[in-house]
Amino acid sequence: MVKKEVEKLLKKVQKPARYTGGELNSVVKDKNNVKLRYAFCFPDNYEIGMSHLGMKILYSLVNEREDAWCERVFAPWEDMEALMRENNVKLYALESGDALSEFDLVGFTLQYELSYTNVLNMLDLSGIPVFKKDRTSLTPIIIAGGPCVCNPEPMVDFIDIFLPGEGEEVTNELIDLLIEHKEKDSTRLEFLREAAKIEGVYVPEFYNVDYNEDGTIKSVENIETAPASVKKRIISDLDKVHYPKDFVVPFIDVVQDRTVGEVFRGCIRGCRFCQAGFIYRPIREKSPETINEQCRSISNATGYDEISLCSLSTSDYTNIERLIPMLFDWALKENINVSLPSLRVDNFSDELMEELKKVRRSGLTFAPEAGTQRLRDAINKNVTEEEVLRTALKAFDGGWTSVKLYFMMGLPTETLDDIKGIADLAQKVVDTFYRNPNREKGKGVQVNVSCASFVPKPFTPFQWEAQDTADMLIEKQKHLLSSTTSRKISISYHQSDTSVLEGVLARGDRRLGEVIYKAWQKGCKFDSWDEFFDFSKWREAFNECELTTEFYANRRRTYDEILPWDHMDYGIRKEFLVEENKKAHESVTTPHCRIKCSACGANKLNGGKCDARN
């Protein structure tokens, strides 16, 4: 419920329905009847945050409890923020309209590094001190989860507790513990000491970090009740774990506004650049019956006319050929469309293609990631040019006329020849279209090449690599443009400065807390939005802290250097990553997990089980 003073502001802002709450299926409870209030914060705007599956899962998980109430909070857009500051309105949760400072747990999901300044801004807008050292009462406890938590170090000054891994179980354990300590009227420290004993809970103030003179880490020492390394949590059985029966249905158009069926977690592929491919291991699948049932329930409860299947690589799902007809059976009758993102080119079967033709046709996307076979081998993207072209031909036969190709630039071992290879491959796709006698007549082909800048990430085989500088990336972008001759090919790429900052924050250490704070004070927020991103402010902040972006982004680390995230345990053995790194430099591939287990170590998190080997 929005308070009267906020309602006045809403008449003056764009898209006021971002700030009203009251959406269908949102959960309103009586605050006097719950023991704990949890504010789930997404540090970006409503449209982005409301698209996030993790938030939907945890929202309904916490609200299933009678003793707790979970509400949603998003970063207000700049027009709203200005009015809030001007009128002294505190950032509030959408369900109750109450300020964040009234909550017991304030949880942020850290999905991408460029949202960090928004975390500080949201705390500040709530009237909660941004530095954890300035927060002295038991509540609110500020927690954070999400993929970035695999290296939480840059954010340790602001967050009390990080939850590496999957949140379904540990969230409930932490809520139970905080309720207990609220009733006992414990101090903050007493609570944190007990919290640190829970598996998968990282309390950063219980770790002391020492640095060498060259700025690298000398030692990390655990104190109090903290373990030497924090093991991420995983859910063992995805058929049994909580999944929402409904979703909150936004009034305004959000990015992902549809039923989402989660298919599996983890990935069998082991592409060496891909953090998600490692940090979500081991692979665990849901049964097609579970997925079908969950999609049906959410579709009924929301009225959505689209279902999207969600995983890192949906065609790797072992039961895809059973699941698709099961879903189509009822969905098409009810005018519900089914979309399958994240399909790979190498296992796209004819049957699947036939099934997909039944639904509305969207664009077709392939991700060869690199332009030459040598580089694709180095990054372990086990896709050949022949496979790409064969699938493109199949798609053109099926009536598609537009293809999106995803690539990266700035990959380790990359040369300008590899960049030219991107243009060459795109040209071959164009040629494939025109050589195909069965192509859609009277239509041209459109090949959209999207080129992201590679950012080395923790827990990948490339975690030791030097990232390309902005100048190197710009040179490569120019080379790609000059290598492209056809007007059927359009090229787009990312701003290179944002990739540099992303790289710095991804592999940063604790000293970056001060930089993030200073950048935020200078006005940095919504850094992932081109219209807000201001690298000059970040540069000033680095200078004032006597730190450089080069140290974090462009420096090749040695295998024996202590990395800022070494005390986080994601199951993956470091020796395995070293082996993979060496193989990358020799352009030697590693077969995927169903062909051969490479003993990455992640199965130890699941009692030795891994669905790639059942």
Added chain:
Amino acid sequence: MPEIKKWAMDVRMSFEKTGMAKFISHLDTVRCITRAMKRANVPIWFTEGFNPHAFLTFAMPLSLGFESLCETVDFRLTEEMDLTELSKQIDDALPVDITVKKISVPHMSPNEIRWAEYKIIFNNPDELLLENAHSILSADEILVEKKGKQGRKKVTKEVNIKEHIRTYELEENDSKLTLKTVLSSGTSININPMLLIGALTKNTNTDEQDVDIIKVKSYTENMEIFR
């Protein structure tokens, strides 16, 4: 030729859009109601085109920020149904601030709408507004800036809206000023009450945003209530 599916009933749903729902734009309202129909399993007739969609016709779009007690949407049912039961079904599937008043067989075409009655509440009127409101409304000319297009160019022109104000009534209480007025409405001429509010608050210190606007009724040329 594919067989054209027939529908069994044409119906009109009247609903209120109040409270926070005033912040849902027209297009978002359309989507919201479409989804509610789906949730309520209403056997609504879909268009037969390449991209079938639920066939819904709203009489008049409501501006963002306005509340309304008299919205209507027309649709078709593929089977005969009890309309009282149906309206309850849909109401249950809608968010709290959108309420179904009733579903009935339409008597008039939306094209017949000619007038709309609004209740406009100035929450914090200043002295100047209180002093001048009467004389502005009773003058022979009420000039407002209306945005329009000349070819492709966007232009603002000054127009006299006096003839589009059928009736008005001012009432002051609790330091608020309430204006009840009937303005031209419909497909050919439509006067947005914001224009009138602009004319009234111009040269005063009253915040033109700090106003509650409620659409109360729609009428035909002969002041029959649209139904």
